[in-house]
Amino acid sequence: MLDILVFLGSVRTSTPPRPARLGERVARACTARLTGMGLQASLIDPLDFPREAAFKPHFAYAESRAPEALDDLAARITAADGYVMVSPEYNHSLSPALADLLNHFGSSLFSYKPSVIATYSAGQWGGTRAAMAMRGFLSELGCLPVSAMIHVPHAQKVWDAEGAYLDGVDAERWQGYLDRSFQQLAWWAQAARDRRTDAQAVRPDAFRTHPGERNAP
DSSP: OOEEEEEEOOOOOSOSSSSTTHHHHHHHHHHHHHHHTTOEEEEEOGGGSOOOSSOOOGGGSOTTOSOHHHHHHHHHHHHOSEEEEEEOOBTTBOOHHHHHHHTTSOHHHHTTOOEEEEEEOSSSSTTHHHHHHHHHHHHHHTOOBOSOOEEETTGGGTBOTTSOBOTTOOHHHHHHHHHHHHHHHHHHHHHHHHHHTOTTOOOOOSOSSOGGGGSOO
16 A cells, blocks of 8 residues: 655644634545545644754754654655645745755655645735745655645635545535645656665665765766
């Protein structure tokens, strides 16, 4: 069974906009739909992974010295087959909370796996401008986004706090919309897993020792 992590890109618990933690509704709905498709899906909430006030990524700690929460999440990222990144829009870009959490981990944990971009808003645009910035960010991280994306305007009118469809919402149409991205994710995730587990396959790394190995001659 493919293992998919759904990252919630928000730590805000206050209002406005209302309701609070609007992104949690989107993330829960994505997790439920992936599970309904027969995938193993888990929600990653940054509030569940406290980090030090001064930024220090997981890979900067000596072995066995990283905080337990970061170690646990690093192991889950490594084991996963794909990712769904759920984010609101901040100044035409992804949320600082999502960028902060992901920046704690090296690209080697995410690399050669696909991702889905899912953005949302309380207004009419659905976070589409954030999605454009996320393409470059996630590609550099190593988990290349699939071509289909998810944009949810007026998310508070689609799902309740548990990620269930509200009365009057065309659930079948929304599920078809989500499935377009998630089916691409599952296809690429399976293909990448098959390649990663092929003993004859050679995995080309961007660099082996230090980032300077990326440099042109």
